[in-house]
């Protein structure tokens with residue numbers, strides 16, 4: 001990232017920090033904080049049981065579901081569905097899980113136009129080069145209004161002024177036009193309630209409503225997103241919202257528990273009244289079953305990267321794919337391998353522990369990273385300098 005981008009990112013982070021700091025001391029936030037870790041701990045420890053239960057609930061609700069062991073499995077399920085719907089344009093909502101499986105790259109090879117509907121994600125998509133997000137809910141927080149104006153004018157062949165409203169309107173016009181013929185929407189999920197079989201998604205822009213109104217709505221979510229009940233799911237997304245945006249709630253919270261249907265004419269069931277005729281949930285493992293359990297407590301608020309001194313200095317170079325900072329590095333070991341984990345910044349971490357201190361669900365990321373360094377060294381991945389010291393110690397009994 002350029003110095004100017006890092007500067008803009010730090011300023012954006014300070015704004016979020018000030019907003020969320022003013023909320024986290026409130027009694028309702030404190031209640032959510034103490035509940036959040038409990039819910040995630042229980043959910044991850046009982047994941048197999050909740051997974052079975054949610055599958056039964058989905059069947060009852062007429063939601064199709066598939067279990068994908070790997071990213072490739074998830075992509076092949078998506079390919080089959082898109083073929084069935086003869087789809088060439090997809091409306092896409094923000095999702096780290098879709099980033100994890102590299103959906104856009106995969107579908108670009110098949111000439112399918114994947115249109116980001118979130119403004120920040122769409123700006124990054126138009127940017128084309130160096131378009132990795134810098135924050136889970138503020139993907140373009142490193143770009144200032146002038147940078148964004150240039151990107152939008154160049155890529156959309158328009159001539160807007162560096163005024164946020166003008167930029168927003170130009171992007172909205174283009175996105176809606178592109179989506180006129182899209183019959184498939186795809187998104188992630190913020191939480192899934194196993195007892196009710198309900199998928200909870202939060203957003204401010206109203207874009208998830210766009211995605212969920214297409215004929216087919218595909219939802220790809222990690223198995224770690226399952227929690228016992230709808231009340232738990234709502235607690236988790238409220239906690240995420242407080243830490244991610246500094247607000248108590250987002251403008252929209254979609255709870256999807258099945259396809260759109262009506263029985264208003266002679267009680268005969270008809271699907272696809274306004275929303276999707278078919279909802280398919282792909283529950284993704286992709287290394288999660290072997291992951292350090294506490295890594296999976298993450299609710300995706302991004303507060304760790306906002307407070308991380310390394311991330312503030314180097315940006316999204318520290319992390320893996322859409323999973324940013326130390327927790328992202330840790331996840332890369334399970335999603336990919338030791339080598340990816342090493343290359344994602346395993347040794348960039350200072351082990352200062354500020355991530356843990358600022359994590360609403362107390363993930364001890366610094367301890368996890370320290371442990372991973374041991375495992376990674378055993379697998380042969382460590383900095384060259386460490387190797388020289390190790391050789392010196394074994395041959396000369398001295399590090400020098």
Ligand code: SF4
Pocket residue numbers: 297298299300301302303304305327355358359360361362363365
């Ligand atoms: S590790 Fe904690 S602070 Fe970081 S994104 Fe996950 S829940 Fe938020």
